[in-house]
Amino acid sequence: xxxxxxxxxxxxxxxxxxxxxxxxxxxxxxxxxxxxxxxxxxxxxxxxxxxxxxxxxxxxxxxxxxxxxxxxxxxxxxxxxxxxxxxxxxxxxxxxxxxxxxxxxxxxxxxxxxxxxxxxxxxxxxxxxxxxxxxxxxxxxxxxxxxxxxxxxxxxxxxxxxxxxxxxxxxxxxxxxxxxxxxxxxxxxxxxxxxxxxxxxxxxxxxxxxxxxxxxxxxxxxxxxxxxxxxxxxxxxxxxxxxxxxxxxxxxxxxxxxxxxxxxxxxxxxxxxxxxxxxxxxxxxxxxxxxxxxxxxxxxxxxxxxxxxxxxxxxxxxxxxxxxxxxxxxxxxxxxxxxx
Amino acid sequence: xxxxxxxxxxxxxxxxxxxxxxxxxxxxxxxxxxxxxxxxxxxxxxxxxxxxxxxxxxxxxxxxxxxxxxxxxxxxxxxxxxxxxxxxxxxxxxxxxxxxxxxxxxxxxxxxxxxxxxxxxxxxxxxxxxxxxxxxxxxxxxxxxxxxxxxxxxxxxxxxxxxxxxxxxxxxxxxxxxxxxxxxxxxxxxxxxxxxxxxxxxxxxxxxxxxxxxxxxxxxxxxxxxxxxxxxxxxxxxxxxxxxxxxxxxxxxxxxxxxxxxxxxxxxxxxxxxxxxxxxxxxxxxxxxxxxxxxxxxxxxxxxxxxxxxxxxxxxxxxxxxxxxxxxxxxxxx
Ligand SMILES: Nc1ncnc2c1ncn2[C@@H]1O[C@H](COP(=O)(O)OP(=O)(O)O)[C@@H](O)[C@H]1O
Ligand SMILES: Nc1ncnc2c1ncn2[C@@H]1O[C@H](COP(=O)(O)OP(=O)(O)O)[C@@H](O)[C@H]1O
Ligand code: SF4
Ligand SMILES: [Mg+2]
Ligand SMILES: [Mg+2]
Numbered sequence: 196x197x198x199x200x201x202x203x204x205x206x207x208x209x210x211x212x213x214x215x216x217x218x219x220x221x222x223x224x225x226x227x228x229x230x231x232x233x234x235x236x237x238x239x240x241x242x243x244x245x246x247x248x249x250x251x252x253x254x255x256x257x258x259x260x261x262x263x264x265x266x267x268x269x270x271x272x273x274x275x276x277x278x279x280x281x282x283x284x285x286x287x288x289x290x291x292x293x294x295x296x297x298x299x300x301x302x303x304x305x306x307x308x309x310x311x312x313x314x315x316x317x318x319x320x321x322x323x324x325x326x327x328x329x330x331x332x333x334x335x336x337x338x339x340x341x342x343x344x345x346x347x348x349x350x351x352x353x354x355x356x357x358x359x360x361x362x363x364x365x366x367x368x369x370x371x372x373x374x375x376x377x378x379x380x381x382x383x384x385x386x387x388x389x390x391x392x393x394x395x396x397x398x399x400x401x402x403x404x405x406x407x408x409x410x411x412x413x414x415x416x417x418x419x420x421x422x423x424x425x426x427x428x429x430x431x432x433x434x435x436x437x438x439x440x441x442x443x444x445x446x447x448x449x450x451x452x453x454x455x456x457x458x459x460x461x462x463x464x465x466x467x468x469x470x471x472x473x474x475x476x477x478x479x480x481x482x483x484x485x486x487x488x489x490x491x492x493x494x495x496x497x498x499x500x501x502x503x504x505x506x507x508x509x510x511x512x513x514x515x516x517x518x519x520x521x522x523x524x525x526x527x528x529x530x531x532x533x534x535x
Numbered sequence: 536x537x538x539x540x541x542x543x544x545x546x547x548x549x550x551x552x553x554x555x556x557x558x559x560x561x562x563x564x565x566x567x568x569x570x571x572x573x574x575x576x577x578x579x580x581x582x583x584x585x586x587x588x589x590x591x592x593x594x595x596x597x598x599x600x601x602x603x604x605x606x607x608x609x610x611x612x613x614x615x616x617x618x619x620x621x622x623x624x625x626x627x628x629x630x631x632x633x634x635x636x637x638x639x640x641x642x643x644x645x646x647x648x649x650x651x652x653x654x655x656x657x658x659x660x661x662x663x664x665x666x667x668x669x670x671x672x673x674x675x676x677x678x679x680x681x682x683x684x685x686x687x688x689x690x691x692x693x694x695x696x697x698x699x700x701x702x703x704x705x706x707x708x709x710x711x712x713x714x715x716x717x718x719x720x721x722x723x724x725x726x727x728x729x730x731x732x733x734x735x736x737x738x739x740x741x742x743x744x745x746x747x748x749x750x751x752x753x754x755x756x757x758x759x760x761x762x763x764x765x766x767x768x769x770x771x772x773x774x775x776x777x778x779x780x781x782x783x784x785x786x787x788x789x790x791x792x793x794x795x796x797x798x799x800x801x802x803x804x805x806x807x808x809x810x811x812x813x814x815x816x817x818x819x820x821x822x823x824x825x826x827x828x829x830x831x832x833x834x835x836x837x838x839x840x841x842x843x844x845x846x847x848x849x850x851x852x853x854x855x856x857x858x859x860x861x862x863x864x865x866x867x868x869x
Binding site for chain 1: 581582696698699726727728729730731732734735753754755756757758759760762779780783793794795797798799800801802805806808809810811812813815816831
């Protein structure tokens with residue numbers, strides 16, 4: 196279903212991934228429901244590419260990224276990395292896989308131990324997973340600091356002595372320590388000032404070229420994703436509603452949610468604002484513990500029609516490499532049936 | 536907005552300093568701007584550039600100590616409100632200048648219903664009785680697009696979503712028909728589709744009510760969408776000021792120019808590589824004796840290290856604080 200273009204191999208394959216968090220209530224802590232944070236998503240990430248994962252807060256991006264790295268015991272579905280099924284792998288076996296898959300977090304402040312020096316933070320994964328000692332270890336730390344543009348003189352300083360952008364570089368250096376192939380970047384620039392964001396994004400791109408990295412780049416910033424991603428997956432309320440190559444997605448979004456999301460981005464161009472037709476969605480996103488019947492977007496979709504409130508649309512490849520989950524893009528015969 | 540109309544708010548040479556244990560922090564340096572009737576003035580700048588402190592200073596909301604408004608004049612309704620007593624200031628803040636902040640939960644009181652919080656200023660500043668205040672409160676919620684307004688008056692803030700809470704904040708700020716609305720990053724914490732709703736609402740309210748608005752944001756896209764005029768802040772100072780179209784079409788200050796080049800866009804051409812502004816925003820401390828942008832500026836001249844540039848006219852209603860002249864690409868002739 197997600198055949199890689201002839202020249203590319205699939206590094207990460209996610210099928211029908213579900214991550215539900217149980218909700219307990221009352222004195223007896225009865226299980227009364229589930230937060231369906233990720234509710235059946237499928238996508239591939241090709242070797243050496245960047246897949247952007249976009250959507251509004253709470254739609255399940257972080258949960259999806261963490262689930263793909265098996266930071267959770269997933270509810271259902273399969274995850275293959277380089278063909279190896281890790282969906283039900285035990286933690287001990289996973290530990291050995293860890294070096295190849297890493298994560299960079301949004302908040303560099305919160306993800307770095309304030310009591311460790313920069314060398315300690317970057318060296319920690321080396322101590323856990325490699326036998327590097329003494330000068331070999333120190334050289335590797337320096338090498339990593341060089342790679343992310345941190346001055347070697349800073350090795351003995353503490354995270355609080357650094358700015359947000361520099362702290363993000365520390366987080367990236369740490370993620371690189373064990374020669375990973377795949378890095379989930381969860382909103383790595385969201386906490387940074389506009390003038391610093393480009394510095395970090397360019398660094399991520401340089402590192403990708405240099406080390407042949409594959410990224411899942413999670414972000415709510417659609418313009419930055421257009422810059423960095425090769426392909427983009429759009430999430431809404433626990434589901435991936437559209438997956439497409441970057442150019443196609445931005446030039447001609449197919450899913451009504453993708454259309455609304457793109458049209459809501461305020462462009463830094465006053466002339467465009469005066470002329471652009473906007474799709475303004477009404478209402479708020481429903482709760483992931485109680486998604487609507489039918490299509491998850493049916494309560495806000497400007498193009499909703501009868502079947503949307505009854506049946507959950509299946510994702511379909513409407514053009515090569517382009518997957519859309521929307522009844523408007525159903526098989527012609529299926530659409531005919533519903534009209535009858 | 537009629538040109539030359541008397542401004543509703545006229546801020547001159549505002550200077551705010553924090554006295555901290557580490558020394559003085561000159562957070563707002565000689566900031567001057569005016570606000571014309573009915574216009575929307577956008578204030579854009581990165582975090583720490585002095586946007587909030589400027590607005591808090593001018594309506595006396597900063598705790599002193601550590602803050603000290605050392606200089607300036609803020610003319611509102613013919614009166615310098617920096618010299619006004621507390622009671623006058625409270626009356627102005629409650630009724631004639633409305634406020635909306637980034638995080639509604641810090642300004643809404645969680646233990647009172649939204650209805651109560653809407654009715655309070657109406658009763659206090661407009662002298663309405665309970666019945667009239669309730670009626671007006673419902674109208675206000677309807678005005679800002681909250682469904683079932685009558686019912687929702689009885690709800691508490693936590694029962695509203697983020698976007699709806701921000702609407703409630705706007706309703707409270709508008710309760711007493713203020714002449715000026717100051718909105719400090721009101722959509723920064725919201726998702727884009729909810730932000731788009733709020734921006735539409737503001738455009739609609741401007742058509743209906745016609746108050747003047749100061750809208751603070753770090754997002755140039757938001758500014759492009761709603762502002763008439765824009766001031767750009769950097770390091771506690773205004774570095775550029777222009778009508779919105781002029782600013783985006785013809786930016787003059789190296790910071791504004793770099794900022795516009797560094798942000799990627801959703802439409803149009805896509806650069807293979809992002810332009811970078813090197814370095815970090817300045818840490819504010821002592822009064823700057825040089826250009827605050829110089830360490831990151833690609834046009835830096837010898838003079839930039841010795842003097843802090845003042846704003847000079849660079850076009851109609853357009854000024855920039857810079858020794859470099861974007862027109863000639865050389866030193867400015869002043
Ligand atoms: N550990 C958890 N327990 C319960 N609910 C969770 C947990 N983590 C995330 N959620 C819920 O799952 C949904 C998706 O969250 P998240 O993946 O963080 O979204 P995003 O990253 O897109 O903002 C949200 O409703 C969130 O509250
Ligand atoms: N309570 C305080 N004590 C000391 N300095 C402060 C205080 N509040 C703000 N500042 C200083 O004022 C500067 C401007 O802050 P602010 O106006 O909040 O920035 P912005 O709203 O543009 O993000 C900050 O860089 C900070 O150095
Ligand atoms: S004054 Fe000098 S350093 Fe400052 S922005 Fe202008 S050219 Fe650059
Ligand atoms: Mg997240
Ligand atoms: Mg602020």
